[in-house]
Amino acid sequence: MRAVTENAAGVDGPEAHAGEGRGAAAPLLVLRKIVQILDAFSIESSELGLQQIARATGLPASTCQRLVRNMVAEGFLDRVDDRYRIGMGLVQRSAPGTFGLDLVALSRPVLQALRDETGETANLYVRSGPYRTIVALAESRHPVMRLFVVGMVMPLHAGSAGKVLMAWDPTACTEAVGHGLGRFTDHTVVDVDVLTAQLADVRELGYAATFEERDAGAASISAPVFGLSGELVAALGIGAPLQRLGPGDVERLAPVVVASAAEASRRLGFRTDVRAAVERTG
Numbered sequence: 357m358r359a360v361t362e363n364a365a366g367v368d369g370p371e372a373h374a375g376e377g378r379g380a381a382a383p384l385l386v387l388r389k390i391v392q393i394l395d396a397f398s399i400e401s402s403e404l405g406l407q408q409i410a411r412a413t414g415l416p417a418s419t420c421q422r423l424v425r426n427m428v429a430e431g432f433l434d435r436v437d438d439r440y441r442i443g444m445g446l447v448q449r450s451a452p453g454t455f456g457l458d459l460v461a462l463s464r465p466v467l468q469a470l471r472d473e474t475g476e477t478a479n480l481y482v483r484s485g486p487y488r489t490i491v492a493l494a495e496s497r498h499p500v501m502r503l504f505v506v507g508m509v510m511p512l513h514a515g516s517a518g519k520v521l522m523a524w525d526p527t528a529c530t531e532a533v534g535h536g537l538g539r540f541t542d543h544t545v546v547d548v549d550v551l552t553a554q555l556a557d558v559r560e561l562g563y564a565a566t567f568e569e570r571d572a573g574a575a576s577i578s579a580p581v582f583g584l585s586g587e588l589v590a591a592l593g594i595g596a597p598l599q600r601l602g603p604g605d606v607e608r609l610a611p612v613v614v615a616s617a618a619e620a621s622r623r624l625g626f627r628t629d630v631r632a633a634v635e636r637t638g
Contacts, residue, residue, distance in 0.1 A: 397441065406438070466620045470616040481593075483512065485535070488517055490505065540569065541568050576594060577594055583625070
């Protein structure tokens with residue numbers, strides 16, 4: 357990749373001279389401006405004219421023009437007539453960063469932080485047919501706790517993590533219903549209409565909270581984890597004895613679980629504008 361000089365990249369006048377005295381500050385200033393230009397593009401605004409880029413970034417027109425010209429030369433942007441879009445050169449350079457992304461490894465610090473903040477066991481679940489499986493966890497330090505182990509397989513329809521997986525994946529709901537809604541406790545939902553209504557509520561709330569659906573005396577709260585392309589990849593949540601996680605605790609703990617799931621999504625490369633575009637296009 358060719359080096360981009362400060363002046364050629366759009367740092368001129370007082371900024372360039374000030375940068376000489378600040379050492380590494382000027383290159384950082386150039387990078388910040390490049391990031392501003394890249395951030396101007398989105399799913400909704402995938403092609404922009406030079407004036408649109410300048411307005412979106414707030415950069416002076418001359419600085420914006422020089423930066424854009426250099427970014428086209430480096431493949432960061434592609435130009436078609438008088439419009440620009442994210443360049444294939446940038447896409448190709450970023451591709452190696454997506455190889456080997458490990459859901460478990462990237463989520464582990466989030467699970468540990470969630471466990472430490474709530475005091476309860478934090479779990480990460482993925483779906484396989486009508487079942488959900490724990491693929492990672494951070495165990496509670498309480499002497500009395502719900503027992504979870506990596507590899508534990510559970511039904512989708514009984515428990516908050518399964519309801520999250522069904523709420524954001526219609527295929528999961530179809531497979532669970534087709535497999536049969538078995539009863540585990542008096543609180544297990546086995547009526548399809550009731551389950552469908554619950555899943556609509558889960559989507560609206562952004563999380564699921566369940567009590568004694570799979571095991572008596574147990575409760576959980578879970579939220580969705582999305583991947584790079586906006587697809588649902590997992591459910592993340594906490595499980596605890598009912599005496600520490602009752603209906604009265606949901607208002608306090610649900611936002612913590614939702615924020616942790618959002619952080620796990622961010623670590624996987626998820627962007628909210630991508631998800632919104634996926635939902636609009638169906």
